[in-house]
Amino acid sequence: MMDDSHTIWIEKYRPQKLADIVGQNEIIERLESYVKSGNLPHLLFTGSAGVGKTTAAVALAREFFGESWHMNFRELNASDERGIDVVRNQIKQFARTSPLEGATFKILFLDEADALTPDAQAALRRTMESYAQTCRFILSCNYSSKIIDPIQSRCAIYRFRALGRDAVKEEIHRIATQESLTIQEDAIDAIIYIAQGDMRKAINALQGAAIISREIDEKMVYAITATARPDEIDELLDLSLKGDFEGAEAVLQKLLQERGIAPNELITQCYRVLVRRPLDQGLRVALIDQLGVTDFRLSEGANSEIQMEALIAGFVMLSRKYSS
Amino acid sequence: MYHYNTNIMILVMNSASSDIIYLIYGQSVDMDWVEKYRPLHLEDVVGNGPAIRQMLDWASAWNKESRPLILYGKPGTGKTSSAYALARDMAWEVVELNASDQRTKAVIERVAGTSSTTGSLTGAKRKLIILDEADNLQGNADRGGARAILDVIKKSRQPIILIANELYDLPAEIRSRCDLVQFRALQARSVAPRLKYICSAEKRSCSDIALRDIAEEAHGDMRAAVNMLYATAIGRDQIVEDSLSTSRKDSRSSIFDLISGIFGRTDSEKLLRMSYEVDETPETLAQWIEANVTHLKDISQVTRAYDSLSRADEYLGYTYRQQYHTLWRYATALMILGVSDAAGSEGIHARISSPERWKRMGTYRKQKNVRINTLHSIAERLHMSQGTVKEGYLSQLGILIEKDPLGYAKEFSLDADGLNMFLHDKAKTQGVMKTIAAEEKAREKERDLLDKEAEKKRKSAERKKEPAPVQSTLPPEPAEQEPAPDEPKKTQKTLFDGF
Numbered sequence: 001m002m003d004d005s006h007t008i009w010i011e012k013y014r015p016q017k018l019a020d021i022v023g024q025n026e027i028i029e030r031l032e033s034y035v036k037s038g039n040l041p042h043l044l045f046t047g048s049a050g051v052g053k054t055t056a057a058v059a060l061a062r063e064f065f066g067e068s069w070h071m072n073f074r075e076l077n078a079s080d081e082r083g084i085d086v087v088r089n090q091i092k093q094f095a096r097t098s099p100l101e102g103a104t105f106k107i108l109f110l111d112e113a114d115a116l117t118p119d120a121q122a123a124l125r126r127t128m129e130s131y132a133q134t135c136r137f138i139l140s141c142n143y144s145s146k147i148i149d150p151i152q153s154r155c156a157i158y159r160f161r162a163l164g165r166d167a168v169k170e171e172i173h174r175i176a177t178q179e180s181l182t183i184q185e186d187a188i189d190a191i192i193y194i195a196q197g198d199m200r201k202a203i204n205a206l207q208g209a210a211i212i213s214r215e216i217d218e219k220m221v222y223a224i225t226a227t228a229r230p231d232e233i234d235e236l237l238d239l240s241l242k243g244d245f246e247g248a249e250a251v252l253q254k255l256l257q258e259r260g261i262a263p264n265e266l267i268t269q270c271y272r273v274l275v276r277r278p279l280d281q282g283l284r285v286a287l288i289d290q291l292g293v294t295d296f297r298l299s300e301g302a303n304s305e306i307q308m309e310a311l312i313a314g315f316v317m318l319s320r321k322y323s324s
Numbered sequence: 325m326y327h328y329n330t331n332i333m334i335l336v337m338n339s340a341s342s343d344i345i346y347l348i349y350g351q352s353v354d355m356d357w358v359e360k361y362r363p364l365h366l367e368d369v370v371g372n373g374p375a376i377r378q379m380l381d382w383a384s385a386w387n388k389e390s391r392p393l394i395l396y397g398k399p400g401t402g403k404t405s406s407a408y409a410l411a412r413d414m415a416w417e418v419v420e421l422n423a424s425d426q427r428t429k430a431v432i433e434r435v436a437g438t439s440s441t442t443g444s445l446t447g448a449k450r451k452l453i454i455l456d457e458a459d460n461l462q463g464n465a466d467r468g469g470a471r472a473i474l475d476v477i478k479k480s481r482q483p484i485i486l487i488a489n490e491l492y493d494l495p496a497e498i499r500s501r502c503d504l505v506q507f508r509a510l511q512a513r514s515v516a517p518r519l520k521y522i523c524s525a526e527k528r529s530c531s532d533i534a535l536r537d538i539a540e541e542a543h544g545d546m547r548a549a550v551n552m553l554y555a556t557a558i559g560r561d562q563i564v565e566d567s568l569s570t571s572r573k574d575s576r577s578s579i580f581d582l583i584s585g586i587f588g589r590t591d592s593e594k595l596l597r598m599s600y601e602v603d604e605t606p607e608t609l610a611q612w613i614e615a616n617v618t619h620l621k622d623i624s625q626v627t628r629a630y631d632s633l634s635r636a637d638e639y640l641g642y643t644y645r646q647q648y649h650t651l652w653r654y655a656t657a658l659m660i661l662g663v664s665d666a667a668g669s670e671g672i673h674a675r676i677s678s679p680e681r682w683k684r685m686g687t688y689r690k691q692k693n694v695r696i697n698t699l700h701s702i703a704e705r706l707h708m709s710q711g712t713v714k715e716g717y718l719s720q721l722g723i724l725i726e727k728d729p730l731g732y733a734k735e736f737s738l739d740a741d742g743l744n745m746f747l748h749d750k751a752k753t754q755g756v757m758k759t760i761a762a763e764e765k766a767r768e769k770e771r772d773l774l775d776k777e778a779e780k781k782r783k784s785a786e787r788k789k790e791p792a793p794v795q796s797t798l799p800p801e802p803a804e805q806e807p808a809p810d811e812p813k814k815t816q817k818t819l820f821d822g823f
Contacts, residue, residue: 033559041356041555046603122460132356145604150399150489153548154358156555159603264650271653276593281665284592285632285658292639292654299648 009207010200013175018059021052023167023199027158031056035063038104042128042137044113044152046144047160050198053140056160057109060138068101074108079115087116087123095127095135106135113139114146125150162197171199172206176216181206183216190221193230196272226261233269237277240315243323248312256308263304267295267311283322290314357554358547361522366409369402370518370546371510376406378505383414383483386450392477392484394458394499396491397507400545406507407454407485416452416483451482458498459488470495477501492690496697500739509544512536518546519553523563530563579604580676583616586664587672595660606640606655611679613663616672625666632662690741698742705736722746729756 015021018028018035034040040060045053054075061073074094076086091108099106110116116124125148128137137155141147144157172191176183187209195202208224209216222229228236232255239248255261274287294311298304363369366376375395382393395403411418455473474497477484486502488494516532516539523530538556542549556563582598590598599609610633617629636659643651702721703710713721725732725746733743733756744753 030555037559039356039558041551041558043555119460122457126457132359143603143605145608149545153399153545154551156551268650271657275596275657281592281661285662285665288654288657288661289635292651292658295654296639296642296646296651299642299646299651 009175010203013171013178013203014055015052015059016062018056018063021055021059022170023163024052024056024160027056027160030158031060032063035060040064040105040107040136042132042155043139044144044147044155044157045138045140045160046142046157048142048162048198050195050200050202051160051163052199053160054109054111057107057138057140061107061109064107065101065103068103071100072103072106074106075111076108077111079112084117084120084123087120087127091124092127092131095131095137098134105133107138108135109138109140111140112142114141114143118148121148121151125154128154163195163199164197165192168192168195168197168199168202172202175203175206179210181210181214181216184218186218187216187221190218190229194221194225194227223259226259226265228255228259228261228266228269230273233266233273236312237270237273237315240312241319243316243320245313245316248316249309252308252312256305263298263308264295266308267291267298280322283318286318286322287315290318356551357522357526358550361518361525361550363402363405363409364412366406366413369406369409371514372402372406372507375505375507378503379406379410380413382503383410383416386483388481390483392480392486392502393505394486394488394491394494394502395505395507396459396488398509398544399489400542400547400549401507401509402546403487403507404454404456407452407487410485411452411454414450414452416450418452418454420454420456453480453482453484455484455486457488458486459490459493470498474498474501492693496694496739496741497701497737510546511544512539512542515539515542515544515546515549519549522550522553523557526557528557528561528563534563579609579612582609582660583612583676584672586613586660587616587619587667587670589669589671590664592661592664595664596657599656599660606636606652606659608679609656610636610640610659613659615677615679617663619672619677620667621670625668628666629663632658632666635662694741694745698736698738698745701738701742702736729753730759733757733760 018032021028045056047053058073058075062069065072076090078086091110094106094108097106110124113121124137128151139147139151139155144152144159169188169192172183172188175181183206191202191205194205205221205225206216209220212220212224218229221227232251236248236251236255239251255266256263271288271291274284274291277284279287290311293314294307297307366380369376379393379395382390395407397403408418410416453476458473473486474495477498478501486494486498491499491504516535519535519538520530520532523535534556535553538549538552542552553563579602582595582602585595585598602609604612613629614633617626617633620626620629636655639651639655639658643649643655699710699713703713706713706717708717721732725743729743729747729752732738736742740753740757743756744750747753
């Protein structure tokens with residue numbers, strides 16, 4: 001066990017088989033039937049980060065090609081190489097050569113395909129068609145609307161959903177067992193809260209916490225991921241919206257200084273709560289706008305201390321305006 | 325409604341020259357259905373009757389004076405298939421170029437240039453040049469490509485078909501030299517029978533409802549429909565409605581749910597979740613929301629809605645300026661929650677409108693392209709940047725052009741759209757363009773005539789130099805010999821004319 005303590009868990013526990021992928025049952029069932037029949041159309045996987053798109057593509061290749069999967073599978077990340085020349089050179093080169101070891105076709109997995117320029121996508125569409133005999137394409141993207149229609153028209157589209165509570169829980173339990181960790185229920189809740197449906201984030205949080213101790217509790221999870229607990233965010237907002245600037249300011253300082261939580265992270269967490277919390281709709285919109293202003297100014301390089309204080313002050317003012 | 329008799333399939337199997345056959349026999353398991361069931365003959369192409377007839381008329385009347393065709397329309401409406409089917413039906417060879425080839429001038433000229441000008445004199449075997457994705461020429465990688473296409477069109481002695489999704493992405497110089505053939509989105513009721521045919525050919529049982537669902541989901545895109553069918557059918561013997569939950573083309577229908585949610589009584593969290601599921605960019609969402617703001621009753625509501633929309637729009641600006649995509653969420657939240665607040669959950673009582681802007685987009689796109697192309701050709705002629713022309717010379721040029729449209733249209737090689745940009749008078753523009761076309765035709769005729777004469781002179785000169793060997797050593801070549809009897813007469817006449 002200690003030997004591979006250097007391994008990154010997201011790789012160590014990346015499902016090797018389609019059947020091991022959690023939370024995408026419908027999609028996995030279809031992909032398995034492709035393997036059974038030996039046929040594969042071009043595919044387009046859409047969905048946010050950490051929901052299993054890459055894992056599904058690699059697992060699919062393994063099941064199609066067995067031992068020789070490395071030879072017949074190529075993974076390219078379009079956001080590294082986004083111009084038309086990649087399509088015309090690298091992709092075409094791989095697609096046109098015959099499959100090896102008796103496979104009937106190869107698979108090219110193009111990750112973040114929405115980063116390709118429209119020109120490059122246009123060239124890609126033809127390559128997909130011309131070499132369909134020797135090569136099937138799996139494209140993955142966050143937003144399918146950024147993929148040009150002619151390509152969507154050539155693919156079967158699979159929408160990967162953000163992972164639900166149960167899927168994350170199941171996987172965390174599985175890993176915890178294998179690593180002989182004891183993990184408390186509230187720690188799992190914390191991981192689910194932090195992950196927001198992203199399995200990579202969840203596993204990273206778990207591995208981070210496991211470095212501190214083999215017995216994982218909620219506190220460790222929040223500490224290692226530099227995330228505020230939901231109740232801390234609630235406290236901050238409660239005080240601001242009650243008009244208690246001093247109280248809110250103290251909580252803010254604690255979170256930023258003592259806990260070392262990044263301003264951006266804090267903004268994101270506030271955003272998530274504000275969207276959900278019962279509030280006058282007009283006030284909600286104004287508060288979110290205030291958050292946006294702060295986020296924007298920080299992105300322009302403004303001083304985070306001043307901006308975060310101003311944010312809280314703005315919250316206080318807005319709550320007064322809407323309560324009168 | 326649509327009859328597929330088995331003869332067609334047999335015909336396919338029999339035509340030994342087809343690559344497809346080989347594939348059907350050789351790799352029937354792996355071939356995807358779009359390729360496998362691509363129509364081979366024009367009569368098999370589903371829908372777009374007028375376009376098909378126009379192509380047939382063009383091909384059967386084709387001569388060296390005929391203009392190239394541009395087939396344009398949405399993906400999956402049968403453009404490429406029809407071009408190939410036409411070639412097959414006419415027994416023409418095909419030379420194809422597309423955007424995944426490096427489309428620099430040299431390449432186009434090498435491939436298309438040779439095949440378009442050389443051709444046997446007797447015209448026995450024509451070559452159809454197909455330029456697929458002709459609208460994807462922008463960008464540095466294709467530098468010179470448009471000009472090369474233009475050259476090919478001008479010089480070609482062979483039929484040419486250009487294929488494009490967006491007509492107005494083609495340079496005006498090319499458009500004005502071609503005849504246009506529009507391919508329209510297919511009706512679901514003509515897509516479904518084709519799917520049914522494929523199912524029976526593949527021995528899959530399928531419910532009519534499932535097929536209709538697929539046909540509708542495809543939004544007039546036959547390829548998408550067949551792909552969906554294929555993706556759904558792999559590993560299954562029967563296709564029913566339940567099989568369809570995944571593997572479909574992206575559906576845009578839920579944007580309607582989102583819009584009615586915004587105007588109705590839906591809580592914020594759910595609205596934002598829906599906005600994510602709709603999977604449109606925030607810009608598109610903003611356009612949809614804006615299109616429906618007008619349904620609000622009270623002017624103060626409309627004002628508040630626009631306040632939120634414009635604030636959201638500012639965030640979109642920040643997002644792109646900073647390349648910091650986290651800011652997107654504020655844009656989305658403000659446009660959705662802000663407008664929902666303004667609407668006050670009264671619900672939407674009119675039909676949900678799609679963005680006005682989309683309807684106008686086609687025209688905008690055309691106007692923009694006209695402006696760009698015109699500026700480009702004027703700037704080139706005047707050795708200035710397009711910006712300089714636009715800022716300092718455009719209005720003055722307008723006055724000059726109005727005074728002498730014909731002269732300046734020729735000077736700047738303006739096309740009808742470009743000229744009309746200055747004249748704002750369609751009738752007048754057309755008159756000028758007619759004059760130019762007539763002049764050009766006359767010039768071409770003259771040039772052709774000169775070419776022919778020069779050729780004849782050359783030939784007769786050769787013949788005169790060594791008449792004996794040609795006759796005696798090369799008897800077994802009837803094709804070459806055929807025009808011989810006419811030759812002396814023509815030569816005589818030419819010589820005579822010359823003097």
